[in-house]
Amino acid sequence: MKVALFATCLVDTVQPQVAMATARLLQRLGHEVVVPRDQACCGQMHVNTGYRREAVGIVANHVRAFAGAEAIVAPSGSCVASIHHQQADVARRAGDEELARAAEELAGRTYELSQFLVDVLGVTDVGAYYPHRVTYHPTCHSLRLLEVGDRPYQLLRAVRGLELVELPGAEQCCGFGGTFAVKNADTSTAMLTDKMANVLSTHAEVCTAGDASCLLHIGGGLSRLRAGTRTVHLAEILASTEEAVTPDQQTAPSVPA
Amino acid sequence: MTATVPPKAPTFLGLPTAPRGVGHLRGDQSFPDAARGALRDGQLRANLGHATSTIRGKRARVVAEVPDWEQLRAAGKALKAATMARLDEHLEELERQVTARGGVVHWARDANEANEIVTRLVLATGAPEVVKVKSMATQEIGLNEALEAAGLDVFETDLAELIVQLGEDKPSHILVPAIHKNRAEIREIFARTIPGVDPGLTDDPRRLAMAARQHLRERFLRARVAVSGANFGVAETGTLTVVESEGNGRMCLTLPETLITVMGIEKVVPTWRDLEVFLQLLPRSSTGERMNPYTSTWAGVTPGDGPQEFHLVLLDNGRTAVLADEVGREALHCIRCSACLNVCPVYERAGGHSYGSVYPGPIGAILSPQLTGVEDNASLPYASSLCGACFEVCPVAIDIPSILVHLRAEHVEAQQKPTAEGVAFKALARAMSHPRLWHLAQRAAGLGRLLSRGRPTLPNVLPPPVSGWTRSRDLPTPPRKTFVEQWTEEHGR
Numbered sequence: 001m002k003v004a005l006f007a008t009c010l011v012d013t014v015q016p017q018v019a020m021a022t023a024r025l026l027q028r029l030g031h032e033v034v035v036p037r038d039q040a041c042c043g044q045m046h047v048n049t050g051y052r053r054e055a056v057g058i059v060a061n062h063v064r065a066f067a068g069a070e071a072i073v074a075p076s077g078s079c080v081a082s083i084h085h086q087q088a089d090v091a092r093r094a095g096d097e098e099l100a101r102a103a104e105e106l107a108g109r110t111y112e113l114s115q116f117l118v119d120v121l122g123v124t125d126v127g128a129y130y131p132h133r134v135t136y137h138p139t140c141h142s143l144r145l146l147e148v149g150d151r152p153y154q155l156l157r158a159v160r161g162l163e164l165v166e167l168p169g170a171e172q173c174c175g176f177g178g179t180f181a182v183k184n185a186d187t188s189t190a191m192l193t194d195k196m197a198n199v200l201s202t203h204a205e206v207c208t209a210g211d212a213s214c215l216l217h218i219g220g221g222l223s224r225l226r227a228g229t230r231t232v233h234l235a236e237i238l239a240s241t242e243e244a245v246t247p248d249q250q251t252a253p254s255v256p257a
Numbered sequence: 258m259t260a261t262v263p264p265k266a267p268t269f270l271g272l273p274t275a276p277r278g279v280g281h282l283r284g285d286q287s288f289p290d291a292a293r294g295a296l297r298d299g300q301l302r303a304n305l306g307h308a309t310s311t312i313r314g315k316r317a318r319v320v321a322e323v324p325d326w327e328q329l330r331a332a333g334k335a336l337k338a339a340t341m342a343r344l345d346e347h348l349e350e351l352e353r354q355v356t357a358r359g360g361v362v363h364w365a366r367d368a369n370e371a372n373e374i375v376t377r378l379v380l381a382t383g384a385p386e387v388v389k390v391k392s393m394a395t396q397e398i399g400l401n402e403a404l405e406a407a408g409l410d411v412f413e414t415d416l417a418e419l420i421v422q423l424g425e426d427k428p429s430h431i432l433v434p435a436i437h438k439n440r441a442e443i444r445e446i447f448a449r450t451i452p453g454v455d456p457g458l459t460d461d462p463r464r465l466a467m468a469a470r471q472h473l474r475e476r477f478l479r480a481r482v483a484v485s486g487a488n489f490g491v492a493e494t495g496t497l498t499v500v501e502s503e504g505n506g507r508m509c510l511t512l513p514e515t516l517i518t519v520m521g522i523e524k525v526v527p528t529w530r531d532l533e534v535f536l537q538l539l540p541r542s543s544t545g546e547r548m549n550p551y552t553s554t555w556a557g558v559t560p561g562d563g564p565q566e567f568h569l570v571l572l573d574n575g576r577t578a579v580l581a582d583e584v585g586r587e588a589l590h591c592i593r594c595s596a597c598l599n600v601c602p603v604y605e606r607a608g609g610h611s612y613g614s615v616y617p618g619p620i621g622a623i624l625s626p627q628l629t630g631v632e633d634n635a636s637l638p639y640a641s642s643l644c645g646a647c648f649e650v651c652p653v654a655i656d657i658p659s660i661l662v663h664l665r666a667e668h669v670e671a672q673q674k675p676t677a678e679g680v681a682f683k684a685l686a687r688a689m690s691h692p693r694l695w696h697l698a699q700r701a702a703g704l705g706r707l708l709s710r711g712r713p714t715l716p717n718v719l720p721p722p723v724s725g726w727t728r729s730r731d732l733p734t735p736p737r738k739t740f741v742e743q744w745t746e747e748h749g750r
Contacts, residue, residue, distance in 0.1 A: 007740045009689065013699050014733060016740035023744070035744045038692040046689075048643060050665035051682045057690030065692070086662075144645035173602045177642025182725035184640060186293045189729040190302075190606040191642070220730030223714060 284613015358557025392486025
């Protein structure tokens with residue numbers, strides 16, 4: 001299948017290794033990956049901060065950039081949820097019915113990575129190797145808006161060498177929330193503190209999730225604490241094999257399980 | 258009345274909203290400022306964490322045992338939507354039925370009018386005091402303060418509401434107004450404020466309840482006037498309903514000679530049968546019980562049985578303005594169960610007082626700004642990480658996250674002068690709409706790596722608004738090349 005990769009603005013700009021891992025994974029599974037050069041953002045940050053009028057142009061750019069794609073995959077539950085639940089509304093409210101229809105049509109072919117792998121490609125064992133102790137944080141929009149359910153767990157359980165440990169209080173929000181993390185920095189940090197306590201209680205080497213944004217927040221907090229636990233996107237774990245480990249890291253577990 | 262007349266009455270969608278200077282819908286501080294203080298209170302965090310997780314668990318257990326919960330939810334939502342679509346007709350029917358059964362109906366445009374009506378009615382009875390059933394509507398309009406200003410004594414009879422009143426505190430939760438206090442703190446309040454209380458009072462819940470019971474019993478028996486709210490008002494029969502756990506409501510609704518009920522206009526339901534749905538949804542969502550211990554219903558007056566004078570005050574106070582908003586009007590479907598508060602990670606940490614309104618938590622963050630006009634509560638729609646836990650538990654399926662996002666836009670679009678944030682977001686939107694500009698913006702962001710001087714993270718001290726992030730979280734050093742650049746170099750177009 002020919003898959004168009006939507007990196008998302010955040011991953012493209014500050015976490016390129018997540019998109020690269022997504023592309024490598026899809027290629028390894030035998031699919032052709034294309035990366036439309038004109039892609040930018042889904043518009044979610046603008047919409048969720050109150051700038052829905054300004055988001056119309058962003059949605060229009062997204063629809064132009066991906067026009068004609070057979071399937072679109074993004075390594076983010078949150079951005080895909082915005083494409084599914086917000087883009088058409090934003091266009092329609094601005095009176096652009098044509099754009100709304102185009103966005104809806106495109107949303108029908110847009111998938112979050114774990115949904116694409118399990119539902120569209122029908123694979124749970126992607127042939128990955130990742131010899132680490134890992135805990136999974138189900139991000140709110142993947143969990144409640146996209147309802148990805150246990151798909152990420154199915155994928156992680158099939159990874160060779162990976163020890164999956166349950167995260168206590170997994171379904172509680174980590175406190176990222178987009179601009180909430182800055183506008184309500186104190187409350188966001190209080191939520192993060194509890195999430196980090198739960199992550200650290202698992203003694204996992206790695207905390208993973210399907211959203212680079214939440215991981216930037218959790219990982220930023222863990223890094224500030226000089227905690228040994230790092231955050232790694234689900235795509236990076238699934239892209240890892242005995243031959244090619246991403247990102248740059250040792251294949252041997254740093255902490256014996 | 259001591260209310261100051263505002264220079265310009267607040268409006269929402271051109272309709273009058275809850276007036277300023279009266280009632281409890283607006284805080285003195287923005288949410289982030291109020292939360293900053295609350296978050297430092299370790300005892301508060303512990304009390305709230307314990308209480309909300311207990312009630313969350315109870316709710317989850319009793320909801321899980323109802324096989325048709327989703328259908329019930331859908332029915333609740335549909336009933337509310339249908340009622341709101343013909344609210345005027347149902348309210349007029351309610352007035353006709355209450356009047357036919359010997360009650361008197363009063364219409365109050367706002368908090369000031371409602372307070373004036375109730376004060377006048379109480380003064381006319383000649384009674385020096387009133388007993389009160391827990392009611393959000395009367396908290397919203399500041400009725401206690403109005404009655405006290407007229408020289409009347411007001412006694413709250415709900416245990417948690419009594420704790421708040423005796424402690425000269427404010428409610429912090431819709432169902433459990435004293436949720437922010439633990440047993441030891443409650444013992445201290447009772448020992449200090451209840452006349453003639455046993456000096457050996459301990460923090461044993463039973464002893465505390467008995468002390469309150471003794472204090473209240475005397476007041477029930479001598480009360481001549483009671484004021485209540487209403488959970489539901491049935492239009493076809495003129496029946497008012499109060500659901501409660503303690504029996505204090507039943508006392509107030511049956512013993513006094515005069516009963517005055519203040520009901521928000523959105524509490525009307527068309528038919529008696531509609532209660533079938535709501536009386537299943539409410540207790541399980543609210544207290545986590547299969548059924549609430551007391552459900553009182555009454556219509557007008559019954560000679561020789563219960564109050565012989567009954568007044569119903571129908572309160573607008575901004576509700577019509579909420580109804581005018583096609584997206585936001587769903588907030589009026591709320592049946593005040595408080596399930597959304599109990600699951601909200603923001604409420605659990607910041608506490609109810611941070612919201613500045615008697616309606617805290619997720620529902621408060623969408624209801625208060627609409628009742629007052631968004632600009633009077635502009636920080637509340639932003640007091641959420643949009644995690645969606647509230648929508649998931651709401652018994653009438655109010656899409657709270659979507660309404661929060663909608664109100665954020667209403668706030669942004671209400672700005673007359675350009676704000677720094679607005680300018681930045683507009684510039685960013687322009688860049689994100691034009692690939693060439695976007696690539697330039699990304700290159701500029703990438704230059705941030707120079708600040709790191711080769712380290713993997715950016716410096717901790719950065720100017721606002723980035724400081725909001727970097728005070729508690731590291732930011733990784735931006736990469737030399739974006740993903741799209743890397744890919745294009747590898748693969749061409």
